[in-house]
Each structure stands twice: as structure tokens, then as C-alpha cells.
Amino acid sequence: MTTSAILQAINGTSLAALLFLLASGFTLTFGLMRVVNMAHGAYYLLGGYIGLSLAERTGSFAVAIVGGGASIVVLGYLIDRFLIRHTGDNHLAQVLLTVGVAFIIGDVALAIWGGDALKVPVPPFLRGAMELPGGLVYPTYRFVLILFGVFVGAVLWVLYRKTQIGAVVRAGVDDREQVSATGIDVDRLFVLVSAVASFLAGMAGVVGGAFLALYPGAEWEILVVALVVVIVGGLGSLEGAMVGALIVGLLDAYGRWLLPEFSYFVLFGPMAVLLLVRPRGIFGRES
Amino acid sequence: MPKAARILLALVVLAAAVLLPRVAGPFWLGLVTQMYVFGLLALSVDLLLGHAGLFSLCHASFFAVSAYTTAILQVRHAVPTALAAPAGILAGTILGLVFGLAVRTRGVYFILITIAFGYVVWGVAHRWSSFTGGDNGVTNVPFPALGTLRVESPTEYYYLVLAVLVLCTIGYRVLVASPFGLTLRGIKASETRMRSLGYHSDLHLYVAFVVSAALASLAGVLYVYYNRFVNPVAASFPISVEVALMAIVGGTGTIVGPFIGSGIILGLRNWVSSFFELYASVMGLVFIVVVLWAPDGVVGLVVRLWVRAVKAGTR
Numbered sequence: 001m002t003t004s005a006i007l008q009a010i011n012g013t014s015l016a017a018l019l020f021l022l023a024s025g026f027t028l029t030f031g032l033m034r035v036v037n038m039a040h041g042a043y044y045l046l047g048g049y050i051g052l053s054l055a056e057r058t059g060s061f062a063v064a065i066v067g068g069g070a071s072i073v074v075l076g077y078l079i080d081r082f083l084i085r086h087t088g089d090n091h092l093a094q095v096l097l098t099v100g101v102a103f104i105i106g107d108v109a110l111a112i113w114g115g116d117a118l119k120v121p122v123p124p125f126l127r128g129a130m131e132l133p134g135g136l137v138y139p140t141y142r143f144v145l146i147l148f149g150v151f152v153g154a155v156l157w158v159l160y161r162k163t164q165i166g167a168v169v170r171a172g173v174d175d176r177e178q179v180s181a182t183g184i185d186v187d188r189l190f191v192l193v194s195a196v197a198s199f200l201a202g203m204a205g206v207v208g209g210a211f212l213a214l215y216p217g218a219e220w221e222i223l224v225v226a227l228v229v230v231i232v233g234g235l236g237s238l239e240g241a242m243v244g245a246l247i248v249g250l251l252d253a254y255g256r257w258l259l260p261e262f263s264y265f266v267l268f269g270p271m272a273v274l275l276l277v278r279p280r281g282i283f284g285r286e287s
Numbered sequence: 288m289p290k291a292a293r294i295l296l297a298l299v300v301l302a303a304a305v306l307l308p309r310v311a312g313p314f315w316l317g318l319v320t321q322m323y324v325f326g327l328l329a330l331s332v333d334l335l336l337g338h339a340g341l342f343s344l345c346h347a348s349f350f351a352v353s354a355y356t357t358a359i360l361q362v363r364h365a366v367p368t369a370l371a372a373p374a375g376i377l378a379g380t381i382l383g384l385v386f387g388l389a390v391r392t393r394g395v396y397f398i399l400i401t402i403a404f405g406y407v408v409w410g411v412a413h414r415w416s417s418f419t420g421g422d423n424g425v426t427n428v429p430f431p432a433l434g435t436l437r438v439e440s441p442t443e444y445y446y447l448v449l450a451v452l453v454l455c456t457i458g459y460r461v462l463v464a465s466p467f468g469l470t471l472r473g474i475k476a477s478e479t480r481m482r483s484l485g486y487h488s489d490l491h492l493y494v495a496f497v498v499s500a501a502l503a504s505l506a507g508v509l510y511v512y513y514n515r516f517v518n519p520v521a522a523s524f525p526i527s528v529e530v531a532l533m534a535i536v537g538g539t540g541t542i543v544g545p546f547i548g549s550g551i552i553l554g555l556r557n558w559v560s561s562f563f564e565l566y567a568s569v570m571g572l573v574f575i576v577v578v579l580w581a582p583d584g585v586v587g588l589v590v591r592l593w594v595r596a597v598k599a600g601t602r
Contacts, residue, residue, distance in 0.1 A: 227403050264413075
């Protein structure tokens with residue numbers, strides 16, 4: 001019983017690492033650009049599929065990760081530049097537009113990669129299981145994923161909180177006009193943050209596709225869970241995405257274990273509590 | 288349009304709807320019945336979107352919960368329609384009372400939270416297979432019957448749906464023209480102003496949300512007796528978002544708009560999927576086109592093109 005409980009905690013943490021990759025990009029693009037991009041899930045799925053094809057051709061997981069991420073950076077830029085930009089500050093329009101984009105991406109992916117669940121091949125040194133302190137045996141890949149998530153989180157946090165460019169982005173989140181008035185090219189900043197978000201989403205697809213599998217519909221399932229992360233953590237907050245990912249990842253793992261038929265229902269809990277107590281999320285601010 | 292002309296137009300449309308089964312074959316009759324059902328669902332979404340300014344993406348939930356409740360009672364427990372249908376509406380409305388919590392937020396938060404809420408319902412329908420039948424859903428739903436009065440053909444069911452529809456649109460008209468409806472419009476236009484005038488905006492929006500959920504639940508009951516089965520697709524996100532698109536395509540804040548939008552989207556779906564496999568892509572394209580070029584819906588687009596043509600003509 002306690003062993004299972006501990007294993008579920010590790011499961012939840014590794015899911016949290018994956019969710020953080022997706023949610024951090026979503027939350028930062030919203031924070032800076034006030035853009036809600038519902039195609040984030042489709043970016044995840046397409047990045048995963050592209051990574052899968054790359055991994056099969058080249059046999060390299062690293063190429064898959066970089067290639068999956070980079071191709072989404074290009075796609076994301078085009079979608080930002082030619083579609084989302086025309087919606088201005090209208091969130092309703094953004095949601096509908098990006099849902100449309102996600103439908104198209106999902107449909108095209110279905111035509112290319114088919115309807116079966118596919119998994120990105122994991123490199124040999126990450127396959128199998130490892131022994132953790134205390135005699136627990138756990139899949140190596142998922143454990144390394146936790147370390148990877150922590151690493152990406154740390155890099156993002158340092159960039160965001162401790163560097164000049166991060167300070168500019170934070171200033172942009174607080175007051176776009178003011179930043180632009182000081183002579184900083186906000187548009188270039190948007191492109192940069194959006195590229196980081198796209199890369200994270202595409203990369204998450206490859207990393208997640210190695211243990212959750214890729215299939216039509218996976219884009220919405222992962223997106224909604226990432227949305228719950230963002231809602232719980234607070235829209236626009238990097239720290240919120242971290243805390244939210246942990247809460248949601250753990251809840252999901254324990255939910256699947258204890259109440260398999262109601263595992264989705266478990267996600268409803270934190271949102272309802274939050275709505276009653278703190279409608280804008282843990283780190284959310286009144287706007 | 289003057290009031291008399293409006294009433295005349297409404298009567299002409301109603302007469303056409305009544306006479307339709309005489310000229311339309313089973314395919315078209317089915318399509319129009321669907322258009323009514325989804326138009327009603329789109330109307331329920333538009334009560335929030337067009338009148339209160341809230342964009343809900345969880346209306347498939349109320350629709351599906353009510354359809355499931357009715358179907359399960361009728362099929363597994365042989366409960367008569369007179370009880371199963373109201374029970375369905377009640378179940379959907381109770382869910383509306385819970386999800387109505389979402390009105391504590393506005394804007395993007397409201398949109399995202401309703402998406403997540405809707406997903407929870409889909410997940411339960413999909414996973415809790417011992418009760419919901421999983422992906423197969425609940426099948427063999429009979430036609431509705433009230434005592435000895437039985438619906439026995441699609442044509443008779445068409446008339447039943449039409450009757451419910453007429454009652455609903457009249458009720459809807461009264462509601463949006465009432466002080467309550469006007470207050471909602473006031474909140475949409477400027478919430479801070481309505482608050483400073485002493486209106487409790489959260490409470491008004493909550494009531495609107497629950498009424499809207501009840502209307503969506505009614506559409507769910509009509510849907511399950513038309514479709515004769517229900518599966519998790521009814522609760523899925525694409526339904527919620529397509530229904531919102533219907534309201535927008537037709538024109539928000541109107542009564543005919545959602546029905547026109549429902550006709551356009553369902554017609555397009557039937558037409559496209561008859562010769563083209565990538566149906567979802569076409570729908571995606573419709574989303575993009577509507578947002579970029581016809582944000583005020585078909586009615587708005589026609590008006591805009593008309594104005595432009597008139598300007599060009601006078602130049």
C-alpha cells in the first residue's frame with residue numbers, strides 16, 4: 001500500500017514535469033501577449049508525431065526532441081503572424097480561431113500518421129527500470145523525465161527572474177505600453193516568447209509521446225489538463241504553472257489509482273475549490 | 288422592421304415549417320429536425336454569449352447529461368417519457384447549478400474553466416462504462432410516448448420538436464425582453480456601471496447560466512429521442528465549440544441567428560462529408576474564416592456587403 005502510494009507520487013510528479021512543459025508556454029504567451037492559444041495541444045501532438053518520424057529515420061532521441069520542437073517554432077510563428085495577430089485583444093475570436101487551427105492540424109496529422117496510438121521510441125539507456133533508494137523499482141524514462149522537467153523549470157525560472165531579457169518580459173506582462181514607450185521592440189519580444197512556448201509544446205509532444213502515446217484526440221486531452229494547471233496556478237504566472245502542474249499531476253495519478261472510472265472527475269475538485277476561494281488561481285492577480 | 292411585418296414573417300416561416308413534411312423526404316426532414324435541436328442548443332449558448340457576454344464552452348455537458356439521464360431511465364428502467372424527459376432536464380439543470388460557479392470569473396478564465404468542466408463530463412461518460420455504456424453509449428431509445436399518445440414516425444416527432452421549439456422561442460423572447468433580460472444586456476455592456484447602479488451582477492449571471500443550462504438540457508432530451516441513442520460524443524468539446532460557432536455564424540443576440548447558424552453548419556457538414564474525407568479540416572477552416580471575415584455572422588456579413596454595394600453604387 002505505501003509502496004504503491006509512493007510509486008503514484010512519482011508517477012504524478014513525472015506527469016507534472018510533462019504538464020509543466022506545456023502549461024508554461026501557454027501561460028507565458030498569455031501573460032505577455034494576452035493571447036489564448038488553444039492550438040497548444042495540437043502543437044504538442046504534431047511535435048510528437050514529427051519527433052516520432054525523425055526518431056525512426058535517424059534513431060536519435062535528441063534529434064527527435066530538437067526537430068519536433070523546432071518545427072513547431074516555425075509553424076507557431078506562421079500561425080501567430082498570419083492568423084492570431086488579426087484577432088487583436090478579442091479572446092473569444094482567439095479561442096475560436098485557434099480551435100479551428102487545432103482541428104486542421106489534428107485532421108492532417110490523422111491523414112499522415114493514422115488513427116493508431118503510436119509511441120516515440122526511447123533510447124536504450126533510458127529503457128527498462130531502475131532501483132530508487134528504498135528498494136523501489138521504477139521506469140528509468142519517467143524518472144529521468146522528472147529531472148528533465150526540473151531542469152527546464154530551473155532554466156526558465158532563471159531566465160525569467162534573473163536576466164535582463166526576463167526582466168523585460170516581466171515588465172511586458174505588467175504593462176505592455178510602458179515597455180514599448182521605453183524604446184523596447186515589444187513585437188520582437190512577442191516573437192521570442194512565442195518561439196519558446198512553441199518549442200516547449202513541440203518538445204513536450206516528443207517527450208510525452210514516449211510514455212503516453214500519440215493518437216487522434218490526445219491533443220485535447222493533454223490541453224485540457226494543461227488548462228487546469230494554468231487555471232489552478234493562475235494565468236500568466238510561471239511559478240503558478242510549476243505549482244499547478246504538481247497539484248494536477250499528483251491528483252491525476254492518485255485519481256487514476258484510487259478511482260479509475262472517475263479519474264477526470266478528480267480534476268474538477270481543485271477547480272471548484274479555487275472558484276469558491278480564489279477565482280484567479282493561486283498566483284493569479286486581479287486585472 | 289415594424290412589429291406587424293415581424294409577426295407576419297414569423298407566421299410565414301412557421302407555415303413553411305408546418306408544411307415541410309409534405310414536400311421533404313426523410314433525409315431532409317431528419318436534417319431539419321437536427322437543425323431545430325442544435326439550433327435550440329445554440330440558442331441556449333447565445334443566452335449567455337449574446338445577452339450576457341459570457342462565452343461558455345461546456346454546454347455539451349448539460350445536453351449530454353440530460354440525454355443520458357433520459358435514455359438510461361427510459362431504456363434500462365422502462366420509465367415512461369412523462370417522467371424520463373423531465374428527469375433529464377432536471378439532471379442537466381442541477382449540473383448547471385454546480386457549473387454555474389464559473390460565473391465567479393469573467394473573460395478568458397470563464398472560457399477556460401468551462402472547457403475544463405465540459406471535459407470532466409466527457410471523461411465520466413467515457414470512463415464510467417458500467418453506468419454510461421462507455422463509448423457505445425445507451426442504445427435503443429424508443430420514440431417518446433405520453434400515455435396512449437405515442438409518437439410513431441419521424442414526421443410525428445418532427446411536429447413534436449417544432450411545437451416545443453415554438454414554445455421555447457416565445458418563452459425566450461419574453462425572457463430577453465424582461466427586466467431580467469435587459470439587466471443582462473446592461474451587464475454585458477458595462478458591468479461596473481450596472482454594479483454601481485446596485486445590480487448584483489454575479490447573481491444575475493448565475494441565474495442566466497442556470498436557465499441556459501436548462502434550455503440546453505431540453506435540447507438534450509429532444510436530441511436523444513431523435514437520435515435514438517447517446518454516446519460520449521454528445522458531451523465532447525467539439526460539440527460545445529461547434530454550437531457556439533452556430534450562434535456566431537447566425538448572429539449572436541438574436542433568436543433566428545442560432546437556428547440559421549445551425550442550419551448552415553449542419554448543412555455544410557452533410558454536404559462536405561459526402562465527398563471529402565477531411566471534414567474536420569473544413570470545419571476548422573470555417574472557424575478561421577468566420578473569425579477573420581464574418582465576426583458578426585452571416586446576417587452581419589450580408590448587411591456589410593450590402594452597405595458596401597450601396598456605397599459603391601452611389602459613388
